[in-house]
Amino acid sequence: MFSTTVSPRFGDVDGLGHINNVILAIWFESARTPLFRIFCPTLSLSHQDWTLIMAHTDYDFLDQLFFHHDVEIRTYVERIGTKSFTVGHEAWQEGRFCTKGTAVIVHYDFIKGESIPIPEDKKKLLAEHLRPPR
Incomplete structure (x- = not known):
């Protein structure tokens, strides 16, 4: 698993006062950078x-995210x-x-x-980040 902490920016907030749903795509993409480095x-x-x-x-939105608290993005290889x-990605804020x-x-x-095909050496590196069984 990789863990990335994001500090929401003022511009990430929508008119309803929570983090806009399109921002998660940007945060999740950023959190994939360590996996990208395996290949390049x-x-x-x-x-x-x-x-x-x-x-x-x-994306599945389970609870609202807000401006004033950091967000932890957890990134796993699922398959x-x-x-x-x-x-797989998860966004956590304040334990939620x-x-x-x-x-x-x-x-x-x-x-x-x-x-x-994905080379075997790259598959081995990806496998180091497989999601643990739940």
């Missing part, structure tokens, strides 16, 4: 170096497949489980325009 340690954005593409995301892996979501990320060759 320098985070280079060249087509030769970058090998990941997003296939799916979803490792042949050509893709699924990441507020949002959960997943992202399916495909190992991808941008030059050929096709998905490719």
Whole structure:
């Protein structure tokens, strides 16, 4: 598991006084950076170096998030497949489980325009962050 602490910005708050739901996509994406580094340690954005593409995301909003308190984003690997892996995220604030979501990320060759198998060494590194059994 990776843990990232986010301090909400004033601009993250919507007209109802809580964190806008679109902000979670940004926070969860940021929290995936350590996983991105497994595939591209320098985070280079060249087509030769970058090998990941997003296939799916979803979010479930369980409780409201507010401006004045930090948010902990917990990031796990949920599943490792042949050509893709699924990441799970949780947003916690003040001991409350507020949002959960997943992202399916495909190992991808941008030059050929096709998905490719995840190398075994990368699968081993991903496996270090598998969600523990509940």
